[in-house]
Amino acid sequence: MTTKTSLLKVILLGDGGVGKSSLMNRYVTNKFDAHLFHTIGVEFLNKELEVDGHQVTLQIWDTAGQERFRSLRTPFYRGSDCCLLTFSVDDSQSFLNLGNWKKEFIYYADVKEPEKFPFVVLGNKLDVTERQVSTEEAQQWCQENGDYPYYETSAKDATNVAVAFEEAVRRVLALDERTDHLIPTDTVKLHRKPRSAATCCS
Numbered sequence: 001m002t003t004k005t006s007l008l009k010v011i012l013l014g015d016g017g018v019g020k021s022s023l024m025n026r027y028v029t030n031k032f033d034a035h036l037f038h039t040i041g042v043e044f045l046n047k048e049l050e051v052d053g054h055q056v057t058l059q060i061w062d063t064a065g066q067e068r069f070r071s072l073r074t075p076f077y078r079g080s081d082c083c084l085l086t087f088s089v090d091d092s093q094s095f096l097n098l099g100n101w102k103k104e105f106i107y108y109a110d111v112k113e114p115e116k117f118p119f120v121v122l123g124n125k126l127d128v129t130e131r132q133v134s135t136e137e138a139q140q141w142c143q144e145n146g147d148y149p150y151y152e153t154s155a156k157d158a159t160n161v162a163v164a165f166e167e168a169v170r171r172v173l174a175l176d177e178r179t180d181h182l183i184p185t186d187t188v189k190l191h192r193k194p195r196s197a198a199t200c201c202s
């Protein structure tokens with residue numbers, strides 16, 4: 001019997017500097033770089049995992065948060081199975097911008113039923129001492145905007161990073177059986193390259 005693996009595309013969106021690349025790198029390579037450059041365009045990494053008995057190849061797309069790279073990132077929104085809306089708990093503006101990121105995603109990904117789409121919200125840089133966004137206000141935003149799961153993460157010390165990505169997978173798997181994503185595992189090695197050649201650098 002051939003084991004089946006679901007190929008899921010998850011995209012990280014949020015303001016420049018909130019830690020999207022760091023979250024992806026922490027999750028996939030378990031490393032943290034305190035001196036990352038801004039992402040230009042989009043890049044992705046794959047991670048294989050098992051969630052509740054399902055084999056999954058998670059394709060994590062990391063996008064450039066800076067406005068000047070908007071046209072380089074939006075073409076990659078389509079086909080996303082889940083969107084991780086990310087802000088930094090020490091940057092209130094990045095929190096205020098969550099709604100804009102959601103709108104941008106829905107528009108460019110051409111989401112037909114936005115109220116059903118699985119968004120997960122990440123409040124990153126939990127390790128910092130000077131917060132500008134409280135847990136309560138972030139939870140409230142999530143509740144009022146679609147009852148989204150909310151995770152406070154630290155890419156620096158790895159707090160909640162894996163559980164947040166796993167929750168994203170659970171949300172997608174819960175939607176349907178993902179039959180359109182089921183591919184034999186022996187074809188999945190196509191996606192095992194550490195970095196996509198089609199991506200730009202950070």
Ligand SMILES: Nc1nc2c(ncn2[C@@H]2O[C@H](COP(=O)(O)OP(=O)(O)OP(=O)(O)O)[C@@H](O)[C@H]2O)c(=O)[nH]1
Nearest residue numbers: 016017018019020021022034039065125154155156
């Ligand atoms: N203290 C702390 N710093 C972090 C954390 N995550 C990221 N950083 C730092 O924040 C800076 C920006 O991180 P990036 O991962 O490049 O942010 P980004 O959201 O990908 O930025 P863009 O590529 O411009 O969209 C870097 O100096 C990181 O080292 C964290 O959890 N805690």
